[in-house]
Amino acid sequence: MVTDLFGALAYIASPVPFFWVLLGTTLGIFVGAVPGLTGGMLIALSIPLTFTMNSTHALILMVAMYVGSVSGGLISATLLKMPGTPSSVMTTFDGYPMAARGEAGRALGLSIGASLVGGLVAGVFIVVLSVPLSRWATTFGPFEYFAMVLMALVLIASISQGSMVKGLLAGALGIAFALPGLNPSDGQLRLTFGWHELDAGFDLLPVLLGVFVMSQIIIDALEIEKKGQPISVGGAKVLLSLSTWRRHWGNLLRSSVIGTWIGILPGVGASISSMVAYATARSVSKEPEAFGTGSEEGIVASEAANNANVGGALIPLITMGIPGSPIDAILLGALILHNIQPGPLLFVNNADFVWALIAAYLVANILMFAIMTLCVKWIARLMVVDRALLLPVIFVACVVGCYALHNRMFDVWVMVFFGLVGFAMARCKVPLGPFVIGFVLAGILEEDLRSGMQLSDAGFWGILDRPIALGFIAVSVLTLIWPFAQSALARRARDRRAKETTT
Amino acid sequence: MVRTFTRRSALACALALALPLPAFAFPDQPIKVVVPTDPGGAIDGIARVFQKAFETNDFLPSSVVVLNMAGAGGTIGTRAIKDAEPDGYTIGLWHDGIVTSKAMGVADFDQTDFEIIGATGFADLGLAVSQKSDFASFEDMLAFAKENPKTVKVAANIGLPVHFVPMRVATEAGADLRYVQVGGGAKRYQSLLGGHTDTALFSTQELVQFQESGLRPILMLTEERVADLPDVPTAKELGIEVVAPSPRIWLAPKGTPADRLEILRNAFRDAMNDETVAQQLRDFGLNPTFVEADAVRNQLQVALDETLPLVPQARQVEK
Amino acid sequence: MASRLTELFGASRTPRGDVALSLAVLALAGIMWWQALKIPPPFFDPLGSAVVPKSVAIALALFAAIMLLRALNARPWPARERETGYRPRPDIAAGIFLLAAAYVGAMALGLLSFEIATILFLAAGTALLARFERRTVLLGAAIALLLGIGGTLLFTHVFYIDLPR
Numbered sequence: 001m002v003t004d005l006f007g008a009l010a011y012i013a014s015p016v017p018f019f020w021v022l023l024g025t026t027l028g029i030f031v032g033a034v035p036g037l038t039g040g041m042l043i044a045l046s047i048p049l050t051f052t053m054n055s056t057h058a059l060i061l062m063v064a065m066y067v068g069s070v071s072g073g074l075i076s077a078t079l080l081k082m083p084g085t086p087s088s089v090m091t092t093f094d095g096y097p098m099a100a101r102g103e104a105g106r107a108l109g110l111s112i113g114a115s116l117v118g119g120l121v122a123g124v125f126i127v128v129l130s131v132p133l134s135r136w137a138t139t140f141g142p143f144e145y146f147a148m149v150l151m152a153l154v155l156i157a158s159i160s161q162g163s164m165v166k167g168l169l170a171g172a173l174g175i176a177f178a179l180p181g182l183n184p185s186d187g188q189l190r191l192t193f194g195w196h197e198l199d200a201g202f203d204l205l206p207v208l209l210g211v212f213v214m215s216q217i218i219i220d221a222l223e224i225e226k227k228g229q230p231i232s233v234g235g236a237k238v239l240l241s242l243s244t245w246r247r248h249w250g251n252l253l254r255s256s257v258i259g260t261w262i263g264i265l266p267g268v269g270a271s272i273s274s275m276v277a278y279a280t281a282r283s284v285s286k287e288p289e290a291f292g293t294g295s296e297e298g299i300v301a302s303e304a305a306n307n308a309n310v311g312g313a314l315i316p317l318i319t320m321g322i323p324g325s326p327i328d329a330i331l332l333g334a335l336i337l338h339n340i341q342p343g344p345l346l347f348v349n350n351a352d353f354v355w356a357l358i359a360a361y362l363v364a365n366i367l368m369f370a371i372m373t374l375c376v377k378w379i380a381r382l383m384v385v386d387r388a389l390l391l392p393v394i395f396v397a398c399v400v401g402c403y404a405l406h407n408r409m410f411d412v413w414v415m416v417f418f419g420l421v422g423f424a425m426a427r428c429k430v431p432l433g434p435f436v437i438g439f440v441l442a443g444i445l446e447e448d449l450r451s452g453m454q455l456s457d458a459g460f461w462g463i464l465d466r467p468i469a470l471g472f473i474a475v476s477v478l479t480l481i482w483p484f485a486q487s488a489l490a491r492r493a494r495d496r497r498a499k500e501t502t503t
Numbered sequence: 504m505v506r507t508f509t510r511r512s513a514l515a516c517a518l519a520l521a522l523p524l525p526a527f528a529f530p531d532q533p534i535k536v537v538v539p540t541d542p543g544g545a546i547d548g549i550a551r552v553f554q555k556a557f558e559t560n561d562f563l564p565s566s567v568v569v570l571n572m573a574g575a576g577g578t579i580g581t582r583a584i585k586d587a588e589p590d591g592y593t594i595g596l597w598h599d600g601i602v603t604s605k606a607m608g609v610a611d612f613d614q615t616d617f618e619i620i621g622a623t624g625f626a627d628l629g630l631a632v633s634q635k636s637d638f639a640s641f642e643d644m645l646a647f648a649k650e651n652p653k654t655v656k657v658a659a660n661i662g663l664p665v666h667f668v669p670m671r672v673a674t675e676a677g678a679d680l681r682y683v684q685v686g687g688g689a690k691r692y693q694s695l696l697g698g699h700t701d702t703a704l705f706s707t708q709e710l711v712q713f714q715e716s717g718l719r720p721i722l723m724l725t726e727e728r729v730a731d732l733p734d735v736p737t738a739k740e741l742g743i744e745v746v747a748p749s750p751r752i753w754l755a756p757k758g759t760p761a762d763r764l765e766i767l768r769n770a771f772r773d774a775m776n777d778e779t780v781a782q783q784l785r786d787f788g789l790n791p792t793f794v795e796a797d798a799v800r801n802q803l804q805v806a807l808d809e810t811l812p813l814v815p816q817a818r819q820v821e822k
Numbered sequence: 823m824a825s826r827l828t829e830l831f832g833a834s835r836t837p838r839g840d841v842a843l844s845l846a847v848l849a850l851a852g853i854m855w856w857q858a859l860k861i862p863p864p865f866f867d868p869l870g871s872a873v874v875p876k877s878v879a880i881a882l883a884l885f886a887a888i889m890l891l892r893a894l895n896a897r898p899w900p901a902r903e904r905e906t907g908y909r910p911r912p913d914i915a916a917g918i919f920l921l922a923a924a925y926v927g928a929m930a931l932g933l934l935s936f937e938i939a940t941i942l943f944l945a946a947g948t949a950l951l952a953r954f955e956r957r958t959v960l961l962g963a964a965i966a967l968l969l970g971i972g973g974t975l976l977f978t979h980v981f982y983i984d985l986p987r
Contacts, residue, residue, distance in 0.1 A: 163832070163892070166889070169889070172878055183575065186684070187578045188871040190860075199582065214922075221919075223908065386958060387951065389962060396940055399926060400977055409926070428843040451683055451685060451867075454681070684866065
């Protein structure tokens with residue numbers, strides 16, 4: 001294991017792979033910092049451009065972009081009070097007030113350092129957990145996969161922002177849009193309205209580009225007059241002393257572990273990690289009232305957790321082929337387009353490739369720290385680039401990417417259509433995460449359910465013989481019932497109190 | 504679609520009048536090879552042998568891109584080949600499943616809806632179990648299956664040889680097995696290894712490869728024992744008259760110009776004459792001689808005749 | 823009974839959008855159910871290809887109904903929330919979408935080549951998003967020319983991507 005890791009690190013240190021990791025991290029930080037551009041956008045767009053690239057180079061580039069983009073958001077969150085990426089929302093609450101009172105350098109320094117620690121802590125978990133987890137996953141049969149996907153959908157739907165029913169709706173919509181076309185279990189055509197262009201269904205890439213990029217273009221156009229004046233960083237020192245870090249080490253470690261574990265939960269993204277870590281940090285803090293007014297602890301918790309989440313979310317992707325976050329769903333699509341079969345055998349068949357990804361993740365975190373520490377002032381200037389110049393170019397790149405997939409305009413129209421769908425969902429506050437995860441996992445859900453039912457005379461009830469699958473189902477059911485149970489318990493407590501006061 | 508086609512042909516005519524012929528040297532852009540399985544199976548491996556051969560030698564002036572389109576017993580991929588622009592830039596690699604899919608009702612097209620480029624040899628097939636399996640030999644499994652009908656699980660891919668050939672073996676031997684939709688070679692391997700299914704059909708190359716990583720070949724469906732697996736008995740030795748060679752067929756969309764097909768055929772013939780390619784194909788358990796289109800058609804007719812009687816049994820839910 | 827339901831599912835905070843959304847989802851569920859009726863019965867596995875689409879349609883209808891209930895529970899509906907700090911521009915959002923659709927349409931119908939269509943789209947898109955502010959429009963036009971011609975060369979000769987003809 002350790003030799004594998006060092007071999008992979010040596011590979012990443014060689015010129016060509018190092019160049020891709022450096023490029024990915026830099027681009028990631030840039031799109032992360034510019035409000036209105038997201039990491040999902042960048043990674044989805046780079047899939048078609050990397051068609052002809054060596055698959056290892058393509059994927060280490062995308063992993064580096066992922067790391068960079070989650071980190072870059074902290075700059076605009078701190079200096080503009082706008083989260084550059086959704087995952088840095090929590091950083092705005094304390095980063096901006098701190099910057100506004102003239103401590104911009106210190107706020108940035110805390111964020112950048114916390115990001116590095118979060119990323120590296122998660123890296124340790126990847127290295128330690130991946131191999132045993134993938135070994136465990138090789139024992140998973142159809143019912144286990146079916147139940148795990150179901151659990152992933154329920155988890156992400158119920159933990160997403162907004163109401164639970166909208167999360168579930170988003171997941172169901174994602175599955176619904178994955179159904180048209182030939183189904184992979186018995187080759188029957190369905191839900192195509194006799195329209196042959198739809199025989200192969202909606203392709204993953206146009207759907208991703210539509211909901212992540214096209215819809216964002218429409219949203220950015222709607223908010224085109226939203227502009228901010230960034231706070232100047234000035235000559236403040238971004239590199240903080242070790243004594244500062246010694247004060248925060250408990251918080252750093254706790255938030256990183258929270259971020260990693262939430263990342264491992266299939267489907268749940270970085271924004272939720274940073275929210276949970278932030279809330280936890282506030283509840284154990286000695287000065288909870290400082291949170292939201294420029295608390296150093298708040299910044300550290302949010303940024304350590306969202307970077308740790310990136311690493312945590314890679315774990316289910318490389319060990320089981322189940323995306324740990326919406327951006328990992330894009331990476332899963334990239335794996336498939338690069339002819340790499342995701343799943344527990346990835347470690348058996350493509351061990352070098354997986355270790356290269358892990359090494360790229362670690363190196364990207366270190367590069368991110370170096371780039372941000374050295375160049376944060378320049379990035380702060382770049383981040384107010386005029387979106388009027390960028391958005392049309394981004395749309396053209398989407399069109400080319402979709403068309404290149406099969407040389408047909410149909411895929412471009414699919415992208416435009418899902419742009420509208422994504423925009424409508426965003427306006428109605430329906431979360432995009434469950435939609436994308438549902439779309440990507442619908443195939444596994446149905447195929448494995450149907451294979452599982454063929455395995456025994458008992459049909460679906462054959463699942464009763466599979467304890468792991470039953471465990472996953474139990475978690476899903478509990479997750480669904482929990483909010484209702486919680487409100488019922490609260491009501492009973494209230495009634496009892498009311499009775500006590502009357503007596 | 505019609506519009507772009509007429510535009511393009513009008514342009515082609517105009518150019519043909521204006522320019523000397525070399526402007527049309529086929530192929531002048533990468534050729535897409537559709538492989539209807541996941542990466543990692545036997546068909547995928549062969550496609551990649553030729554991809555590499557065309558990249559490193561000058562059998563073809565342009566390069567080859569492999570596109571995996573798995574699902575629905577390969578019919579998602581074969582349909583994509585059928586519906587591609589017939590310009591020689593999209594071709595595909597498949598096997599005798601092209602006729603059995605239609606017989607099973609999974610697809611509404613068969614080999615007559617394609618141009619056949621030819622076959623790059625025949626692959627031998629055989630059954631395997633996991634090394635952790637309780638069945639030490641095929642006879643063990645057969646005895647158990649006869650006593651317990653519909654309990655031995657076969658990992659299959661609907662409507663393909665890996666579905667029908669085990670069924671032929673079982674019918675000949677007088678046993679009734681359970682068939683489960685699992686998918687391509689890599690997935691069947693994973694399913695056996697995880698203990699979810701009991702046995703599955705693989706090509707010789709897959710058997711040799713997976714033997715090192717957890718599978719045990721138990722029966723070969725060949726005339727004689729295979730050199731790479733000398734300890735594995737043939738079905739014939741056990742009195743089961745099933746021999747199932749599977750041709751690796753290169754397909755092009757119907758209407759691909761004859762001269763372009765001929766250029767592709769020559770490229771394949773040249774590649775197979777190359778000793779490295781021939782050796783790689785032998786490693787895949789293939790006999791490295793190019794099989795002409797007519798011979799392939801005859802072979803497909805035989806495969807269809809052997810399969811048709813099994814179809815009612817294969818459509819297991821109707822009964 | 824009604825109050826129990828209210829208590830169970832809560833009330834929506836964005837009732838207007840939710841009503842529209844749930845009606846759209848109900849329509850989608852209906853279409854799915856109708857199309858799923860045409861799928862042939864199972865012949866290989868016990869479940870067949872129609873069960874999952876039908877269950878998803880039922881789930882969608884159920885979620886839509888809950889959303890509708892939550893929206894009704896929220897009566898009287900609160901006043902529309904206004905964005906603070908900036909003015910939303912639905913006209914520009916619609917404009918950029920229509921422009922994008924026109925760009926794709928022009929290429930799909932074969933009216934314009936990729937190069938020409940891209941130059942026109944980039945110039946017009948930038949002008950619209952910059953709200954016709956002179957300096958940006960000129961800069962945008964220059965970038966459009968550069969990227970239209972350079973991009974075509976880059977995509978065809980470096981990335982080997984086929985472009986719409």
